[in-house]
Amino acid sequence: MKRCVITGIGAVTPLGNDIESYWNGLKNGVCGIDYIKKFDTENYKVKVAAEIKDFDAEKYVPKKELKRNDMFSIYGIAAAMQAFEMSGLKEGDIDPDRFGVIVGSGIGGLFTMEEQILKMGEKGPSKVSPLFIPMTIGNMASGNIALKFGAKGICSSVVTACATGTNCIGEAYRNIKHGYLDLCFAGGTEASISGIAIAGFTNLTALSTEPDPKKASRPFDKNRSGFVMGDGAGVLMLEELEHALKRGAKIYGEIVGYGATCDAYHVTAPCPDGEGAAKAMEMAMNEAGIKPEDVSYINAHGTGTHHNDIGETVAIKRALGSAAYKVPVSSTKSMTGHLLGAAGAVEAIACICALDNNFIPPTIGYETPDEECDLDYVPNTGRAAELRYALSNSLGFGGHNAVLCFKKWEG
Structure with missing residues (x-):
């Protein structure tokens, strides 16, 4: 089996539109949520969300192309370009047929959907943009990235x-591990803060109605009241280890395990019993060949909804036991x-940066402990620590559980 390392990362987030500003925001406990x-x-x-600023x-993206793409694609392209630049890859390093893109979006071009449906209602079907479909379908972030970089390997969108x-x-990690690719852009992108999305999630009672932006997102706090929507993108440049070493690439971390399950609940x-999420964590640790006591840090899904935070706490205890x-x-x-389809990608980047810098980002807004959430949630202030392995948890509507295990690069 091949080894899969990270040689580039790119991010567009509510804390900043590049890796440096994003990581500095996380380290310093900056709140990216506003009106x-x-x-x-x-x-x-x-009335609050975590918008891109x-x-x-x-x-x-060239000016003439801006109106031909929804922002979810543009954010994805931006993050991929950052990751590519950081990787130091040159044309001679790349076999296009072994260069893939697996970048997804949970919702796709929702803002464009809302805009064009309203236009059809007001002005009739002939006024709908001819680019409506390619602007909104969720695979177009991957498609646009592949087009820009000439990547002719697998181009997919989970x-x-x-x-x-x-x-x-x-999935990109597995494609490299099993020898199908040398290189792969991987991650997620989302630009779904819109009237219809806020209305839908609000009526589902999933969003926090807290009027103070600084108190709206408080995962694991007893007084949490729901999640806050966010926009942005995170893209990793994944590379087969020998391919990276051969060209003298700087390596920022390694993916050593992946688990994916469904609650079917x-x-x-x-x-509530956390079985599915726990199993995904166990699968990631087993593939990495580590024990629960080897885990240095967990970046939780931690949405701030009542049931998620309790369920994830139960799952972590089920997977790690006393550790x-x-x-x-x-x-x-x-x-x-919560960046929805991009959340797991920017949180994977948080894990990579945490390992690389030996620093754990905090959970801010934490004031009142919840007896049902009784783990160490790194309240309000980040901390320096020697880190070696990190788990990144993502738990999605539909019962989807996905966990990645990252290892600090040690040469």
């Missing part, structure tokens, strides 16, 4: 709601909000 500016929220119960799309980014990275609620109480667990969604 919604993309549309008028006067008639909405929810000061993003220069023309830095990544769609598993909030587990999308993690599943995409896991409920459309939106996690299984669960010794492992720091934090939710970076407390700072970024």
